[in-house]
Amino acid sequence: MNQDNLQQQLTYSQQFSELNQLLEQSAALWQVRAFEVNALPWAQDFPQLAEAVWALADDELDGLDAEQSLLVKALSPALSHDLRALGQDWDLSLLTASIAERTVFHDKTVTDKAGVAEPSLADNTAAQQGGLSFDDEAHFSAHIKGRKWQQITAFVQHLPQLNLPVLEWCAGKGHLGRLIAKARGAEVVSLEWQAPLCEAGQAFADKWQLSQTFICADAFAIGAEHAATNTSTTTSITTSITTVEAPAQHAAKANPLIARQQAVALHACGDLHVRLLTLAAEAGTQALAISPCCYHLIHASHYQPLSNLAQQSSLKLSRHDLQLPLQQSVIANPKQQALRHQEIAWRLGFDALQRQCRQIDEYLPLPSLKQSQLSGSFTDFCLWAAETKAVNLAKNKDFEAWLEIGRQRQQLTRRIDLVAHLFRTVLEQWLILDRACFLQEQGYGVCVGEFCANSVTPRNSLILAQKMSV
Secondary structure: OOHHHHHHHHHHHHHHHHHHHHHHHOHHHHOOOHHHOOOOOOOOOOHHHHHHHHHOOHHHHHHHHHOHHHHHHHHHHHHHHHHHHHOOOOOHHHHOOOHHHHOOHHHOHHHHHOOOOOOOOOOOHHHHOOOOOHHHHHHHOOOOOHHHHHHHHHHHHOOOOOOOOEEEOOOOOOHHHHHHHHHHOOOEEEEEOOHHHHHHHHHHHHHOOOOEEEEEOOOOOOOHHHHOOOOOOOOOOOOOOEEOOHHHOOOOOOOOOOOOOEEEEEEEEHHHHHHHHHHHHHHOOOEEEEEEEOOOOOOOOEOOOOOHHHHOOOOOOEHHHHOHHHOOOOOOOHHHHHHHHHHHHHHHHHHHHHHHHHOOOOOOOOOOOOHHHHHOOHHHHHHHHHHHHOOOOOOOOOHHHHHHHHHHHHHHHHHHHHHHHHHHHHHHHHHHHHHHHHHHHOOEEEEEEEOOOOOOOOOOEEEEEEEOOO
């Protein structure tokens, strides 16, 4: 590995270590299951923080929760006071530093040497459209929600020009791949496991004469025999790989990743993007561009660190912990927020009720609700939940009283979550840098940044990597 890449690796390693230290120090504040407690679990050690969070009006909470800088400004003075009383020193500046601000793009060590473009927001209209004409843009963006199309075009605009064939991972209908094929003139292979999506994507590609071919495959079955002997990878799911077009036949479980290739993945969830990283590293794929999402969607009960550095951390992250970075409501509209608050109050009210009925003081999870259920009554909800979980409600008919208890408990859980949300950005950066450090350990030059504004999607982190010369 050359000296420039070593310098960048040390920088990312140092950043990871700083984030890791803060997360380990603050675990009592963010590794909390709000539904399972009846008081602020950390109030004794952090009395000023408890007082500050209870001093906030209910109608302030959503606004603070949607804007990280406002949240930190509101709660960090009280937290700092408690830390001084405890004789502890935490680096609270990390709570508001974005992944882009913490990277070292200005050094150009990787961007110049490895040819990796610096991720930054686009301010050019043509670039934002991904290089399409206005007529083409209308066809390519049809049936794609506005924010999703913005994400796709911004992602493509940040891809380095490498003149490599492209593998689109977890492609769906191949919206990202078709834009790359059209705007960049690249040969694209789009991998997706749902056959109807592959067929629809291939039909569009054929109509527009794009150099885009679909592989219908289960990402976890690729290299399954190898994965079964490797404890660091996810449990494989045995299935076959087929293609929509006969000329592109692949052997069952064959790795479609090759050395001379650029692999791209926009919001591949959890283990899916981790699988891409491990397969690409194994194949020596020349370049990768990945925007991770949904870190909690994993096979294992707890997070399996990728990099050597993360494997040395004392943090043990459950699936519940891994949902923390996703808990930001910048996209939700007022109606969606109101329904969410209603649902939580109902769930908490029923939870209090079922604890009394069952005489078991523990949270009883319920399945997901249809939005239509929220248009009914709380009584109907309780009857549905009781039937679903086989809870006998015969002696408990005062549902309105239990709903009021739920609303009171919601005041508590919202404040527990608000304090935990101080650390959601730090945890997401920790997860991103685990991936970046892993790629560097595999011999890649890496750039980490943001490919679009937070208002377009909070999952706006972008990892660009290119294989470095040894």
